[in-house]
Amino acid sequence: MSDLFTNFMHTPGFQATLAKAGFFIKDYSNSVAQPNQYWNEAGYTPSDLIDDAWIEFLHPEDKGRVSRLWAKVLSGQQDFFEAEYRIRDPMGHWHWMQNRGFVISRTAENKVAIYLGVDNEITNLKEELYNLNLTMQDMEQRYLQSETLRVAGTLVSSVLEVDKTVKMILEQAHQVVPFDTSAVCRYTDGRLDIIGGLGWEDLEKIKADICPPEGETPHFRVIQEQVPMILEDLGERYGDMINKNTKEFPAWLGVPLIFQRNMLGILEFRSRTPGFFQNDQIWPAMAFADNVAVALANARIYSDTKQEAHTDSLTGLFTRRFLFARGKDFFPRRNFQSSFISLIMMDIDHFKRVNDTFGHHAGDVVLKEVAALCRNTLRKSDVCCRYGGEEIAVLLPETDKKTALFIANRIRGLLEKHKFPELTIQVTSSFGVSSTEDHPSETLEELLEEADKALYLAKEKGRNRVETITGPYKLLQETP
Template sequence: MGNLKLFFTFKIRLIFALSLLALFLIHTPLNKQFAVVIFLEFIGYGFVCKKLFDKQFSRKLKSFPYIAAIVDVVLVSTLVSFATGGIKPLFPLLCAFIGVYAFFAGLRLSLSVAVVSTFIYFALFKFFGAISHDASYYIVRISLFYIVSFFVGMPVNQKDKHRENSEFLTRRLEAEIEKNNKMKEKIKKQAKELVVMHELGRIMNSENNSLKEISDKVAFILARHLGLKSFCIFILNEETSQLEIKSSVGLPKGIERKIVINVGEGITGKVAKTGDPMLINDVSKDERFTYFGGLCRNIRSYLCVPMTIDNKVVGVISATDDKPGYFTVADMNLLMDVASHLSVAMQNIKYVDKLRSMTSMDGLTGLCNHRFFYHRLKQEIASAGRYRDKLSVVMMDIDFFKRVNDTYGHKAGDRILIGVASIIQSACRESDLVARYGGEEFAIILPRTSKERAMAIAERIRERVKKRSFCINNEGTKVSVTLSAGISEFPTDGQTCNALVEKSDEALYCAKHSGRNRVELYISQ
């Protein structure tokens, strides 16, 4: 728009310049009415010039207003003088012209117009031969040029200065407000990140959390504090080399079972393969993205980061949104921190599970040990008491096991122990617990089981052991053994761990003294 104004301004000047040339060539004086019209046109023209003094022009064309002023004064003065055939209207015309420039352009430019007007005034007086007064007459008139310029232009200058200062302060204020808003947003975002890190640290340091529980809690934190609408936590199944969803937010119900990603497949699989994070602003333009049969058709932005332990990828976290370009590098860095914390949690869970296994499992048979048996029995008694269920405890012992060790050696005895443990374990349910109580003695916890039902289970185990021949060495030597067992029931026979074990031991003692290879129920004296 500004360039268009400049074009028309120069076009107007060109028309007046040609008009002046025509006047000189044809020496045809114009009437006074036309001179008035020209003057009024130049007053309107002053408004156009005012628009050209905007900062966008003054920075590029700083000298333009002064050149324009000189051209304007020369054109107007000359045209009016020739149009009226004299210089009588020249003085008021120049005063008015200086006032117009002072009003529209300020003091400095109006002073320049006054200087030019002074020279034009004397030049035209000399040209028309009209110098007939003394010097004081002309000094007073010339002084009026500068007085008009000063008294009209000074308030304008002050007003413009105040306006410029006001605009400057407004811009500064707006810049400060914008800066403060950005700082506020940055602080707010950092505060959210700190809260997330604090919450993650609290979760990671908590005990008795499974990987599923930790993943769900991390998903909840990301959704609540970071406002992520849709994301998944994938864990690498080392046996199948596939990524399986451990926890998710914002995905269709049941999608966890439908999405299984091979390592190297799509964007998520590539992150798992390379260990490098990926930020995709628009997945519709990326051929690597997999829509899984339309299950992920609304996704546009995609962010995926790896979870690593000892430089080995163990899973990935992916976040999605339906708007393109939603995620930033800062989001990626934050999700990398989350992935790092979750990786540490996974490693800790593995270590804890390994330690628990070492402290709760029998090294020879792979069954639970004496210590874990009592820990679990205490829990099962509390649960049975709460729900008024029955609970049976079975104590088993291999008959004449010392004779086997003395005859064939302890290595042979170990093989028999492993074989008997396997038979007992296979005969029990997943909810049952089988433990090596000590030496050749085994213990079984049967939740929600009466002693009559426990009797049937124990008899089945006894029969299987009796029919089985155990290979005790590399030569193929086989040995058969038998079992004796005693059974007690909660709450009939006892309501504590020690009471139930003692009652089962008494029943076992009874089985031993009744000929062995038999199962006995505890019967109160």
């Protein structure tokens, strides 16, 4: 084997081939070095290699770490060296290198005599990993935005008290749009009234400072122009608005609260850092503003309809009368909005058996808990009503067919797992889904008719399932 290696060593071009492959050798005893191709192309000399001058060419962020590893080799603590680092060529360009090497022999004093190593340039790989990391960060940020918006939408549907809803939405918004303070002001008859906020020591004390009277203020400019607005320093442009309560929060972002073309108020964020808010924060801020606007609109609607007895006394859901009243408001929206409207009809399976076996009180409990389950699953903007008996209808504005099917199947799965303390049987429900995506319905009645047909189909096929008249959405038949 030694003869074979000796022959290879004396083969013409063998050393040059090793150099091209990245191999290099240092003979410290004789102060001789055989550099590799990377070293030669970089413009450095063999003496730079043998004198360990290469350490001085390392990136400042890598130099300390690599120096400590190389010191262990020189001191005899270890014979193997491995590191990744950035090294500068004579032109000032940085290259990522992966270096591995072994001590072949040492002197009697345990100093390195001969060292064999190999370099591999990984600049392109590092750039690809960097770009991949940026992509992953962007995806994580988008997921965070999507998830916080989903949670915010759920909060809007689960809490009727507008002040509590606003506070919880702002807490979710803080994960996506960092701020030091925030506030929501409701706009009514030319006046702003604060209804919630986050980050202020005493919100009641500074209400007038946050929601100024009508005039030349950023709040009313946002309301009049109905577009978001960013101010790097509130005091530079609106000095009259700055006082001891608000001066420590100069950066300002204001977003209008609009629902069904109605101006409901303004959502504002503030920061202690001037110029903190940037344009890329406007979209997520507007998304949360939409949830706040829905909360404000539905709080008003809920208050009005409650006074008019538009809620079912047993379940707390809206009544059939209210469904038709609200339906008239939603359907004209399709004339100027491209989004779809969907509808879910659900009917509790074998409900008569529950009443006959366990009594009407048990039946009432089932209706109440099914209604609560629906409310907690739906958005505040969705209209969920007791359509009649054990039948529930859900009007889903700005919702396509696929999403409506998912929502229906989610309710179905949750109900299937739900335990009713007073019952020894499982309670399930059948669902029919219709959408303007499939049927360009011009009236709520047409959409209800299609959903009712689908519900009948679900009953025929064995109950506890979701159907449309165009066929079941099989991917959603599993419990989410």
